[in-house]
Structures are given as C-alpha cells and as structure tokens.
Amino acid sequence: MTETSVRNVLSQISKRPAAIIGLILLALQLLAIIFAPILATYSPVEADPINSLQPPSSDHWLGTDVSGMDVYSRIIFATRINLLISISAVAVAFVIGVPLGLLIGFYRGPVSSLAMRIFDFVQSFPVFVLGMALVSVMGQEIWNVAIVLAVLFIPMFARLIRAETLSLRERPFISAARCSGATDLSIMFRHVLPNALTPAIVQISISIGMAILLTAGLSFVGAGVRMPTPEWGLMVSAGAQQMILGIWWVSLFPGMAIVVSVLCFALLGDAAKDIMDPHTRNRR
C-alpha cells in the first residue's frame, strides 16, 4: 500500500463516525485481551460458593454468578476465548475458501459444478442445527467449535470469490496475460485474485460477528465450550435460571458483551464495504 492510499483510507475513516466507533470498540476488546490478568479483579475460573449470586457492588463490580465467580473478571477473560474461536475460525475459512473459490471459478466443468452443488447443500442446512450436531459428534472442545465454524463458513468465501472470478476471467487483461505466456497458476493468483478479493475481505468482519453469535449460542445450549471456561454464551446460560427470580446481572452483562462485540465487527464490516466499494463511496 502506498502512502497516498493509506492517507486516503484514513481520511475515509475519519469521515465516518460509525467506523470510528467500530475501531474504538475493537481497541477496547484488544486491550481486554492483552491486559486481562491486570484488568480482572478476581480469578475467572475459581468458585467462591460463600459469595454466590451477589448483586453488583464495589467488591464485585458486576456481581457474582451461582458458584460465586466474579462476572466482571469472567467477561474480561472471555474476550480471549470468544475472539480466539471466532477469528481463527474465520481465518481458516478464508484461507481455504478463497483458493477453493478461485479454482472452481477459473476451471469450469463437472467438478466445479459439483462443488457448487455441495456448497448449496451445506448452506441449505440451518447453520445452528448443523453446528450443534457437528460439535456434539466431534466433542465439545474449544478447537472443535472453531473447526466446525470454519467448515460452515468456507462455502461463503468460496462462493464470493467464485462469483468475482467468473466475470474477471472473461476480461481482456486476462487474455493479454495469457497471450504473453503466463501460466494458469500465475494468472489465477497474480491477476485474478487481487481483483476478486474485495467482497471476501468485507465479509471477514461480518463473519467474525456471526461466529461470535454462533459460538455463544452453541455454548448456551450446552453444545459448545464447557464450564468453567469463561465464555460469554456460557455465562448467559449460567444466569438463565435465575432470570425468572429477578437476578438479572448474571445474564445481562455477558449478553451486553456479545452485543458490543458483534456490533463492533458489523460497523467495521459496513465501513470496509463503503470504503472498498467505489460505487457506494461515490454515491454518498
């Protein structure tokens, strides 16, 4: 990236309050991840049955849950788990999905249409149901949740790249590259890929948000990570029984953490779309 384009992106960001809010929220989460041991006031996994279900106070800022664990400290530490799962799942899906989409877009034939049918098929299952089944079959480990989410997201990236590749491969500059003796491999990765990446890059941020929601949902029903791992969805479920009794803090705060985190990635995704897609930029 040249200096002018960096400056261009920065000026685009500064014009968008939504993007700035998104970046601030992202920075806050990164701080929570890096400085979790310093920011937390209690251990995130140690039970303290004497102090169970304490309302928010100066001792326990956001109260304690049913086994006496500090809600605030667990929320801080959970940022690590939730973002680790979601970001690594999306990263794996991107790294596998992008070349796959490039291949099936570039070489049309029975194999590539079969691949598309398989993607259609995987995507026709309700995501949450399929995720739940896969995690329960593979075993409820943090990494299995990430792997399952990656598998569910691969078709999304492959599809986006394929759609771009299909139109790019007919363009004159590809024929020009071919005439000058470029191999298929170098055409794909040097000429097609850089021009096809934009929608997939925009999708990264949105997918991370979706992954956070899915992880939390899986843990909430007991098909994701297990206690006492600090994870937002699991924390909401730990307070679900008490909500009926009016004990609101156990579920409320981790739920807010989910909303803030997903909102952050949604805002960043919107901003990325606006900045990288010249059509929407000029229309404003």
Add this chain to the structure above:
Amino acid sequence: MDRIVRLWRTMPRPARILLARSPLIVPQMLGVMLVTFVLVRLLPGDPALLMLGNMATPENIASLRQRLGLDRGIWEQFVRYVWNVLHGDLGISLFTSNPVSTDLMQRAPATLELISYAMILTVLIGVSVAVAAVVRKGGFIDILSRVYGLAAGAIPDFWVGLLLIYFLFYLGGIAPAPFGRLDAFIPPPGRITGFYTIDGLLTGNFAASWSALGRLVLPVLTLTIVNAGALMKMTKTTFADVYRSEFIRHQRASGLPERAITRSALRNSLPPIITMVGFLFGFLLGAAVLVETIFSWGGLGQYAVQAVINSDYPALQGFILVAAAFILIVYLVVDILYELADPRIQV
C-alpha cells in the same frame, strides 16, 4: 415425444412450475440422508457402543451391530439406512426409549406453531417498517429502522428471551410464566392439528386456546425481534430500488394515488422478499432450538438439545433429517412461489 411437448405447452403455468420443480427434491433428500448417515459414522469408536451407552453388554453390542448391519459393506449399510428411513424407521432414542419418529411427530407441532406465529409477525413487522421507512425517507421510522437494522443483527436471541422474561414476567407481570405451552392447570385440547391455539378453538376449549396464546407471546416476540431486522433491511433495499424506478415515476406522473403506487412497488419487490422468507424459516428453526430451551417449550428444538447433551445419536440423526427435509420443502415452496410471483421467469 411431440405429444408430450404439446401437452407441456398447453398446461397452465403453475402446473408446469410445479412439475418442473418438485422432482428436484429426490436427489436433495438422498443427499440429506447421506449427510446424516455420514455424521453418525464420523463418530470416533463403535456406533453400536455409542448408541447403547456404557452400560451395554458385549452380547447387546454384537446383536445391535448385526441389526444395524455394521458387519457389512458401507454402501450396503447406506442402502439399508435409506430403506429404513423411507419406511419411517429412524431408530430408537436412547434417552426416551421411544422410536425417534414417534418422538419427533409428537413434538413437531409445538415447534411449528411457534415458528408459524413468529413468521407471520416477522413478515408483518419487517415489511411494514421497511415500506414506511422508504416512503417517508428521513422520517422517524426511517431513523428508527436504521438503528434497529444495525442492532438486530448483533443481539443474541437467547439473551433477548431472558430479558423479555425479566422485564415482562418478573418486573411487569404482564406475560405468563415461561414454562411450556399451557398454564399448569389447563389440560391440553384434543389433538387435531397439534396447534394448541387452533385445537382449542376447534374443540370449544377456549381456555386452552387463550392460555396457549398467552404462552406464545414471549417466545414469538423473541424470535420476531431478532429476525425481523434482517427481513426489514433486505426489503428496504429492494423496495427502495423499485420505488425509485422509472415505472413508479411514470405512475406518479399519471396521477395514481400514493397507496396504489406503494402497492404496485411492493408487488414488484415481492420475489426477493419471498426468497428471504424461505431463508428465515431456516433461521427460525435454528433459533427455535435456543428459544425452546429457555421457555421449556417441549418441541423439536429442545429434543435436539437433549439429544446433544445426552449423546443420543439416533435422536440427533433423526432431528437433523427432519429439520433438513423441512427446510428443503420450504425452499421448494419458495422456488415455486418465486416463479409464480414473477411472470417474467421462463418455465
């Protein structure tokens, strides 16, 4: 051959659409069965041991292995599985000890009732907010819809459900308790459709209808709040495009009343909305799993969660099969409706 072609041409368009689309479901269902079959084969270890649990004796395992045909080739096993499914045999649940198909049939109406009402409310709210926002651009509803569209995608449904319980049941005391489909002292109405609200009316058991309706409020509201946002955003984009188009401008110039203009713009943005509604059924089915858990709904979703927690693989396999079949049928109906709604599509 000519006669068939001529017959095809003389058939009314809806019949042609139906005949062209419906057979697709056969290979799709085979694919679904392949997935559910492979899913259980993915399990590490012996499926027979997993199905029987740790208390199984070696004789039990051997006999189940033989009954499942595990001692035979993989393709033969798959053919057997398809045969069993086609005859309604989905195996025996380890947890309830009932045939899985019986369990699923018993619970399906609870989930369908929940999803149907949620769907109706989602479409009503999603579409009307979108239309109001586009027609009065920059107005109060437009601004509200932007905030809602952004927030709705970020809110976890299970959390919304809990908040509604806290505010409307615990604090407000307006909503009934979040335990099941009926108040404790009311017997369920006789089973006709399986929808308590409708069965109550049909059997004259109005108390049951009323109670069921009350119990539906919170879970339906939860599903609607979370899912109407996506539909609203999509409808807004489509409807705004149509609303700005040439033929609408022409209608306005010809002096048509605004109501008629809005109606014709909505009619023309119908096809993508129908597709989105199809996807929403899938989302709602997934969300129902979470919402049913919160409200002890006793439907398919809760059954699936129990199956996951108890490692009840036949039940889980059956649930996925039924869920996927349901979604495929919804998509088929959506495809057909899409073509009916848009006469420009060639059949």
